[in-house]
Amino acid sequence: MKEETSRRPERLGWLAAAIGVLLLVSTTVLANVGFCTALTPAAVASAVLVLLSLVSGVRMRLARRQAEEEAQVEEYRREHAGTELFEDSDEAVKLAARASRNFVKFFVPGVTLLLGVGVLAFGLLLLHRWNAALAFPAAAQPLRHAVLALGLALGAVVAGSYYVGVSRETGCRWLRPTGAWMFSVALLMLGGAAVLLCEHSHVQIERLDVRVAKVALGLLLLLGVEQIVEFVIEFYRPRTPGEEEQPLYESRILALFTEPGGVARNVATSLDYQFGFKVSEVWFYRFLERTLMPFGVVMLVLMWLLTCIVVVNPEENGIRELFGRVVTREPLRPGIYFKLPSPFARIFKFRVERVQEIPIGYVPPGSGKDAGPEDPMMAEMQGDMTERVLVWSKYHAKDETDFIVASTPEIADVDIEQPDARGSLPVTVYFMAASIPLYFKVTDLYAYAYGHRDALKTLEELATREVVRYLANVDFFAILTKGRADGSSELQRRIQTAADERELGIEVVFVGLEGLHPPVRVGQFFDEVVGAMEEKHERTLRGEEYAIQKGPAAEGEALTKITQAKGYALNRVRVAEAEADRFGKQLMAYEASPKLFVLGSFLDVLEQEGAHVRKYVVATTKGSEVFVIDLQKKMRPDLLDLDLERKE
Numbered sequence: 001m002k003e004e005t006s007r008r009p010e011r012l013g014w015l016a017a018a019i020g021v022l023l024l025v026s027t028t029v030l031a032n033v034g035f036c037t038a039l040t041p042a043a044v045a046s047a048v049l050v051l052l053s054l055v056s057g058v059r060m061r062l063a064r065r066q067a068e069e070e071a072q073v074e075e076y077r078r079e080h081a082g083t084e085l086f087e088d089s090d091e092a093v094k095l096a097a098r099a100s101r102n103f104v105k106f107f108v109p110g111v112t113l114l115l116g117v118g119v120l121a122f123g124l125l126l127l128h129r130w131n132a133a134l135a136f137p138a139a140a141q142p143l144r145h146a147v148l149a150l151g152l153a154l155g156a157v158v159a160g161s162y163y164v165g166v167s168r169e170t171g172c173r174w175l176r177p178t179g180a181w182m183f184s185v186a187l188l189m190l191g192g193a194a195v196l197l198c199e200h201s202h203v204q205i206e207r208l209d210v211r212v213a214k215v216a217l218g219l220l221l222l223l224g225v226e227q228i229v230e231f232v233i234e235f236y237r238p239r240t241p242g243e244e245e246q247p248l249y250e251s252r253i254l255a256l257f258t259e260p261g262g263v264a265r266n267v268a269t270s271l272d273y274q275f276g277f278k279v280s281e282v283w284f285y286r287f288l289e290r291t292l293m294p295f296g297v298v299m300l301v302l303m304w305l306l307t308c309i310v311v312v313n314p315e316e317n318g319i320r321e322l323f324g325r326v327v328t329r330e331p332l333r334p335g336i337y338f339k340l341p342s343p344f345a346r347i348f349k350f351r352v353e354r355v356q357e358i359p360i361g362y363v364p365p366g367s368g369k370d371a372g373p374e375d376p377m378m379a380e381m382q383g384d385m386t387e388r389v390l391v392w393s394k395y396h397a398k399d400e401t402d403f404i405v406a407s408t409p410e411i412a413d414v415d416i417e418q419p420d421a422r423g424s425l426p427v428t429v430y431f432m433a434a435s436i437p438l439y440f441k442v443t444d445l446y447a448y449a450y451g452h453r454d455a456l457k458t459l460e461e462l463a464t465r466e467v468v469r470y471l472a473n474v475d476f477f478a479i480l481t482k483g484r485a486d487g488s489s490e491l492q493r494r495i496q497t498a499a500d501e502r503e504l505g506i507e508v509v510f511v512g513l514e515g516l517h518p519p520v521r522v523g524q525f526f527d528e529v530v531g532a533m534e535e536k537h538e539r540t541l542r543g544e545e546y547a548i549q550k551g552p553a554a555e556g557e558a559l560t561k562i563t564q565a566k567g568y569a570l571n572r573v574r575v576a577e578a579e580a581d582r583f584g585k586q587l588m589a590y591e592a593s594p595k596l597f598v599l600g601s602f603l604d605v606l607e608q609e610g611a612h613v614r615k616y617v618v619a620t621t622k623g624s625e626v627f628v629i630d631l632q633k634k635m636r637p638d639l640l641d642l643d644l645e646r647k648e
Contacts, residue, residue, distance in 0.1 A: 009172045010064055012163070013057025016178045019159055020050035023185055026152050030192070034145035035137040037130070037209045038195040041216035042188035044122060048115065049181040052249060055111055056174040059247075062100040063171065069097060104245065109231055112249040116227030123221045130210055146196035149189050156186035177247050180254035184223075188216050223251055307342040311335075315353040317445050321346045329446040350449060352442040355509055358460050360467055361401040361434040362515070400433040402519055403468060405476045430476040435515025438463050438495065444505025455504055462502065463511075466494045484513045 024046035031039040163179030166172050191212050198208055227249060234248055312318045318332035322345045332347065339345040407430050440459065442448045448455045470491055471479065479487050488511050496508045518526040590597040616629060 006171065007064065009060040009169075009175065010057055012166065012172065012175055013053055013060050013178070016159075016163060016175065016182075017050055017053035017057060019156075019182070020046055020053050023152060023156060024050060026148070027185075027189065027192075030145055030149060034141070034196070036142075036145060036149075036192050036196055037136055038212040038216065039149065039189065039192035040126065040213060041220050042185055042192060044119070044126075044217075044220055045181060045185045045188055048119065049178065049185060051111070051115065052181060053178050055108065055249070056178055056247070059100075059103060059108070059174050060171065062103055066097045066100045069095070108248050109234060112227050112234075113231045115249060116224045116231065119220055119224030119227070123217050123224065126217060127214065130214065136207070136210055142196040142200040146193045146200065149193035149196065153186040153189040153193060156182045156189065160186060173245065174247050176255075177250040180251055183257070184219075184254060188219075191216055223253065226251055226253055304341055308338055308340065310337050310339060310347040310349075312337065312347070312349055315351055316349045317352045317442075318347045318349045319445060319449060321348065326446070326450065331445040348449065350442060350445055352445055355439050355441055358438040358440070358456065358463065360436040360438055360460065360463050361403065362436075363399045400435060400520070402431045403434050403471045405430045405432045405471045405479065406473060407476045431519050432471065432476065432480070433517055433519045434467065434471070434513075436463075436467060436491075437512045437515075439509040439511075440506045441509055442505060443507045444503075447503050447505030451503055451505065455506075458502065459499060459504055459506060462498045462504075463495050466491060466498055470494065479513070480516055484516065488513045 024043060027039050027043040027046055030036060031043055160179045160182030163175050163182060165179075167174075167176035167179060195209050195212050230248055230252075310318070312332055312334045314334045316334060318337070320327040320332060320337070320339065322340070331352070337347060339347060407428050438459075452458050470487065474483065474487065491511045491513070492508050495511065499506050499508065586597070618627065
C-alpha cells in the first residue's frame with residue numbers, strides 16, 4: 001500500500017513534462033537560430049512528449065488519490081466493523097475512484113484522438129509550407145549547433161532509458177509512453193545533428209536538410225495515424241476483468257524498439273491487449289515464437305547471399321569493385337556474374353546502350369524538381385506540356401532559361417548616329433527562351449563513372465556553356481528560322497569536342513533546337529512584330545511586282561513615242577524637201593508657159609478637190625440663154641447617172 005500511495009510516479013510525470021519543455025524550447029531555438037529544418041519534427045515530438053507527460057502525471061495523481069481513498073475506506077471498515085451505514089453508500093462516496101475511471105474512460109480517448117488529428121494537421125501544414133518554399137537558408141555555425149543537438153539527443157536517450165525501465169515498477173505503468181517518446185525525440189535530433197555535420201563538412205547533397213525533415217515528418221504522421229487507429233479499435237476491443245490498465249495513447253510502433261524484452265514479447269503483449277485473452281499462450285503462437293525468429297534469420301542470410309549474383313542486362317555494362325577498388329577498367333558485358341556478398345564486393349551497372357537525355361535551358365515536366373510556387377500568370381499561360389504543339393505565347397516546360405542572342409538589324413540606309421522619331425536605336429541583342437534536349441550515349445564506362453564526381457552534371461554544364469557561346473554569336477532570326485539544322489550540327493560538334501577534352505567518355509547523338517522561341521511573356525508582342533515584318537515583306541514584293549509589270553510597258557511606250565517622233569521628223573523633212581523640189585519644177589513650168597500652167601493647175605485642183613462635187617458643164621457661148629438647174633438630190637439614180645467608164 002505504501003508503494004501505491006507514493007508520490008514518486010506523480011513527480012516523475014511532472015519531471016518528464018519539464019524535460020519535454022526543455023527539449024521543446026531547445027529544438028525550437030536550434031531550428032530557428034541555426035536554420036536547420038530537420039530539427040522541426042523533433043520540436044513537434046517534444047510538444048507531444050510534454051502533453052503525454054502531463055496526462056500521465058494527472059493519471060498517476062488520480063491513481064494515488066484513489067489508493068489513499070481505498071486505504072481510508074479499509075481503515076474505516078476495521079474501526080466500524082458492525083456499522084452498515086457506510087457499506088450502503090460505499091460506491092457513492094468513492095469520488096477519487098470515479099474520477100479515475102472517468103479520466104481513463106473519457107479523457108484519455110479524447111486526448112488520443114486530438115493528438116492524432118493534431119499531429120496529422122500540423123504535419124501536413126508543415127509539409128505544404130516546405131513544398132511552397134522557394135529556398136531554404138544554410139545553417140549558421142553548423143558544428144556548434146550539431147554538438148548541442150547531439151548533447152540533447154544523448155540526454156533524451158538517457159532519460160528515455162530511465163523512464164522505460166522505471167515504468168516496470170508498481171504504479172509507474174503510465175510512464176512508459178513518455179520514455180518511448182523521449183527515444184523518438186532523440187532519434188529525430190540525431191537526424192538533425194547529422195544534417196548539420198554534413199553541412200559543416202560541405203557534403204554536397206541537394207536539399208539534404210529538407211529531405212531528412214520530410215522523412216522525420218513522415219514518421220510523425222505515421223504515429224499520428226496510429227493514434228487515430230487506436231482510438232477506433234478501443235471501441236471494439238473486448239474487456240476482461242482484472243486486465244492490466246494500459247495507456248490508450250501508447251504507441252505500439254515505438255514500443256517495438258524501446259521496450260525491453262524483445263520484439264516477440266512486445267507483439268504478444270499487444271495481441272493480448274487487443275483480443276482480451278492470452279493469445280501468447282496458444283500453442284500455435286508458441287510454435288511461431290520458437291520458429292519465426294530462426295526462420296527470419298535464415299531468410300535474411302539467404303537474401304544477403306543473393307547479393308553474390310549480379311545480372312547485367314542486355315543494354316547495360318558493369319564495373320566490378322572489390323573492397324572499394326576497381327578490379328579492372330574493362331566493363332563487364334551483359335551476362336550473369338558472381339562476386340563476394342555485399343559490401344565486400346559490388347558490381348555497378350550502367351545503361352550504356354540506352355540513349356540518355358539532358359535538358360538544357362529548361363526543367364522537363366514530371367522531373368520532380370522544385371520549381372517554386374505556382375504563379376497564377378504562368379498557370380494562365382500554360383501550354384501543351386507534351387510539346388506536340390508549340391506556341392510562342394504559352395509555356396511548354398518549367399523554368400525556361402533566357403539566352404542572349406545576337407542580332408544584325410538592317411541599318412545600312414539609316415544613320416545610327418541619328419535616332420528615330422522615338423529617340424531609340426536598333427537593338428543588337430535579343431533574349432531567346434530555349435528548350436534544348438541533349439541526347440548522348442556512354443562509350444567509355446570507366447571514364448564516365450569514375451573519372452568525374454558527377455559526369456552528368458559536368459556534361460550539362462559543358463553543354464550549357466557551349467549553347468551560351470553559340471547563341472551569342474548567331475543572328476536571332478537566322479537561328480529562329482532557317483539556321484536550326486546548321487546550329488544543331490554545330491552545337492553537337494562543339495559539345496562533343498568539349499566532352500572529349502574533359503574525357504567524359506560519352507558520344508553526343510543529337511542536339512535538338514526545335515524549342516527555340518522568344519520569351520513567353522513577350523510571345524504575343526513578338527507575333528505582332530513578325531506579322532508587321534511579314535506585312536512589310538508582302539508590300540515589298542507587291543512593289544517589285546508592280547515595278548516588273550509597269551517597267552517593260554513604260555519602256556515599250558517610251559520606245560513607241562520615240563519612234564513616232566523620229567518618223568514624224570523624217571516625214572516633215574522629206575515632205576519639205578519634196579515640196580521644195582516640186583516648187584522649183586513648177587516655177588520652171590510656169591516660166592515656160594504661164595497660161596498652160598495655170599490651166600493645168602486649175603484642172604488639177606478641179607480634179608482633186610471636185611471629185612465628189614456635182615458639176616454642170618454648159619457647152620455654149622450664148623449668154624442670153626436661161627438655164628434651169630434642179631439642185632435637189634435625186635432619190636434614185638437614172639441612166640444618165642451611171643458611171644459607164646468605171647472598170648471592175
